[in-house]
Every structure is written in structure tokens, then in C-alpha cells.
Amino acid sequence: MSLPVIQDSSATQEDPLDLMDEIDALKQERDVTILAHFYVDGEIQDIADFTGDSLKLARDATRVTTSGILFAGVHFMGESTKIMNPEKRVLIPDLQAGCSLAESCPPDQLAAFQQQLRDQGRDFHTVAYINTSAAVKSLVDWIVTSGNAREIIDRVPADKEILFVPDQHLGRYLMEVTGRKMILWPGSCMVHEVFSIQDLIRMKKRNPDSIVMAHPECPQNILELTDVIGGTEKMRQYVLQTEQPTTFLVATEGSMIHPLEKAAPQHTYIPVPGIMASSGETCACNRCPHMSLNTLQKVRDCLRNNGPEIEWKDYFATAREVLDRSLLQ
Numbered sequence: 496m497s498l499p500v501i502q503d504s505s506a507t508q509e510d511p512l513d514l515m516d517e518i519d520a521l522k523q524e525r526d527v528t529i530l531a532h533f534y535v536d537g538e539i540q541d542i543a544d545f546t547g548d549s550l551k552l553a554r555d556a557t558r559v560t561t562s563g564i565l566f567a568g569v570h571f572m573g574e575s576t577k578i579m580n581p582e583k584r585v586l587i588p589d590l591q592a593g594c595s596l597a598e599s600c601p602p603d604q605l606a607a608f609q610q611q612l613r614d615q616g617r618d619f620h621t622v623a624y625i626n627t628s629a630a631v632k633s634l635v636d637w638i639v640t641s642g643n644a645r646e647i648i649d650r651v652p653a654d655k656e657i658l659f660v661p662d663q664h665l666g667r668y669l670m671e672v673t674g675r676k677m678i679l680w681p682g683s684c685m686v687h688e689v690f691s692i693q694d695l696i697r698m699k700k701r702n703p704d705s706i707v708m709a710h711p712e713c714p715q716n717i718l719e720l721t722d723v724i725g726g727t728e729k730m731r732q733y734v735l736q737t738e739q740p741t742t743f744l745v746a747t748e749g750s751m752i753h754p755l756e757k758a759a760p761q762h763t764y765i766p767v768p769g770i771m772a773s774s775g776e777t778c779a780c781n782r783c784p785h786m787s788l789n790t791l792q793k794v795r796d797c798l799r800n801n802g803p804e805i806e807w808k809d810y811f812a813t814a815r816e817v818l819d820r821s822l823l824q
């Protein structure tokens with residue numbers, strides 16, 4: 496009779512405080528700066544040198560003085576960091592940390608659709624959300640984040656049509672706020688797509704004085720019930736500027752509660768739950784499965800092993816011009 500194989504669980508038993516100390520020492524030894532998006536676990540945000548939204552982190556990365564950067568986030572963020580800092584070693588804790596939005600827009604499909612529009616004689620600029628692969632970034636005219644989208648759309652000449660990829664919900668919201676008509680790619684974020692409208696209505700009834708904050712990646716039915724629509728940094732700024740203790744109902748990735756509580760602990764933050772498409776049941780699906788692949792152990796291992804690392808590809812050079820023009824100028 497063969498005995499069952501017992502998995503080695505030592506990795507999960509490591510003390511977070513020991514891991515944090517080890518990360519601190521390795522960071523100095525390897526000459527690495529750690530950047531962490533607001534959607535990774537709070538304990539990773541706490542050991543990072545810089546935290547923020549996509550726009551702030553992209554800009555922070557260009558000011559780093561160490562020879563290496565470890566980006567705790569998802570793959571497209573690591574790619575953008577490498578594109579804008581080609582001379583630096585860019586490490587990411589898990590190469591499998593993708594993004595449903597980036598995956599919804601493969602570069603070959605985008606190139607074919609752009610050609611189709613050109614063949615029809617359409618005169619357009621392609622505007623891509625930063626949540627796209629580097630290959631897609633090399634095919635577009637502008638890159639936007641939730642923090643600069645309005646400003647960039649205003650820079651697209653008025654006589655051009657706009658093809659907006661890949662987030663249909665952000666695109667629809669931007670059409671509303673900028674008054675520009677857009678051709679929308681049918682992509683969406685798997686986390687922001689599933690917030691439960693019924694639960695949000697119930698939560699509002701139970702908390703009549705609350706303020707609803709939602710990311711513009713949410714569908715229109717959620718945004719219609721929202722008081723503050725904005726990316727993660729805008730949410731943080733809003734709670735910072737609100738002095739009176741307030742209850743906020745938060746429709747974005749669950750880890751965002753951590754920087755909100757740190758910035759303005761006088762408030763109460765209630766995450767809006769998601770809903771499972773298959774059963775209709777409420778779930779804790781407001782955690783992004785890709786962002787959750789970042790763990791303290793993987794950050795430590797990545798520093799120890801000097802990898803995984805984002806490798807430079809030829810098309811990064813074209814993407815660099817677009818990113819620099821859109822995020823730095």
C-alpha cells in the first residue's frame with residue numbers, strides 16, 4: 496500500500512515578520528526598489544518603497560535610483576516599467592499574474608480590426624488603457640490610466656475618431672464625461688464586472704448617509720448609483736479630504752481598503768460584494784486572482800533568485816514612445 500503524499504507546507508508557515516526582515520535585507524543587497532499597486536495584499540504594500548495607482552507608479556519608476564525594480568502587481572505593469580526603464584532589471588514575483596482586460600485584446604486581433612477600419616476609410620486614433628500588453632501598446636497612439644484618461648482624450652484631435660481598447664465600461668464612461676464618440680473594444684475586468692447591484696442597493700438602504708465610491712471599470716448600472724467615480728488614487732484623495740467620519744461603500748478590488756484605512760482611519764469602509772455568474776450567489780470575488788498571486792514569499796524568492804525578470808523585446812521601443820508621450824509629457 497502506498498502512503499499518501501504529504502505536501503511540504505513549510506512555505507505557508509513562514510512568519511510574515513521574518514519574511515519582511517529578509518526582504519528588507521535582500522533589497523539592499525540586490526540594489527532593488529519595490530513598487531506595489533494598491534490591489535496587492537496590504538502586507539506587501541507595507542514593505543514597498545512606493546505604492547500607488549497605475550499612473551503614479553509608472554512615474555515613480557522613472558525616478559528610481561537603484562539598478563533594479565521589483566514590481567508587485569501584474570504582468571503588464573512590469574512590462575510598462577521595463578519599457579520606460581530599459582537599463583534597469585525589472586523583477587516581478589509571478590509571471591503568471593495576468594489581467595483579464597489585457598487578455599481580452601490580443602495584438603493580432605487589434606491589428607486586424609484597425610486594418611478593417613482603415614480599409615473602410617475611417618480616420619482614427621487608437622487609445623489604449625494601460626491594462627494592455629506591450630505588443631498592443633506598440634500598435635496604438637495613446638495610453639491612458641484611470642488617473643489621466645480625460646486629459647489624454649482631450650489631446651486627440653477633434654477631427655479624428657477614437658478607437659478605445661480594451662475596457663468597454665471605462666470607454667463608455669469616458670464617452671459620457673468627454674462628449675467624444677468612441678468605437679469600443681468589448682473587454683472588461685473580471686473583478687469590476689461582477690459587483691452585485693442588489694447588494695449595493697441593500698447596503699445603501701442600510702447606510703443612508705454613506706458615500707458610494709466605484710472604479711470606472713465598473714458597468715454602467717453600478718456607476719449610476721455611485722457618488723464618487725474614480726481610479727484608486729482619486730478614491731484615496733477623496734477620503735483624505737473628507738474630515739467628518741463617513742461610511743464609504745467601495746466598489747473596487749478588495750485590497751484597496753488597506754490604503755484607504757491607512758490614509759483616513761476615521762472612516763468606515765465597506766467593500767461591495769461580487770456576485771457569481773454561475774449561481775447568482777454573493778461571493779468574495781472582489782479580490783483579483785492575478786494580483787493575489789503576489790505573496791511575501793514570492794517577493795522574497797524573487798529577490799533571492801534575481802527573477803523572474805521582464806526581458807526586453809524589440810517592439811518595446813515603439814511602445815516606449817507612446818508611453819512617454821502619454822504618461823510623462
Ligand code: 13P
Pocket residue numbers: 533534547548549550626640641642684712725726727728
Ligand atoms: P488604477 O489603480 O490606475 O485605478 O488601476 C486599476 C486597475 O485595475 C489596475 O489593474
Ligand code: SF4
Pocket residue numbers: 534569593594595596597626684685686687748783784785786
Ligand atoms: Fe486586470 Fe481587473 Fe485584475 Fe486590474 S483588477 S489586474 S483590471 S483583472
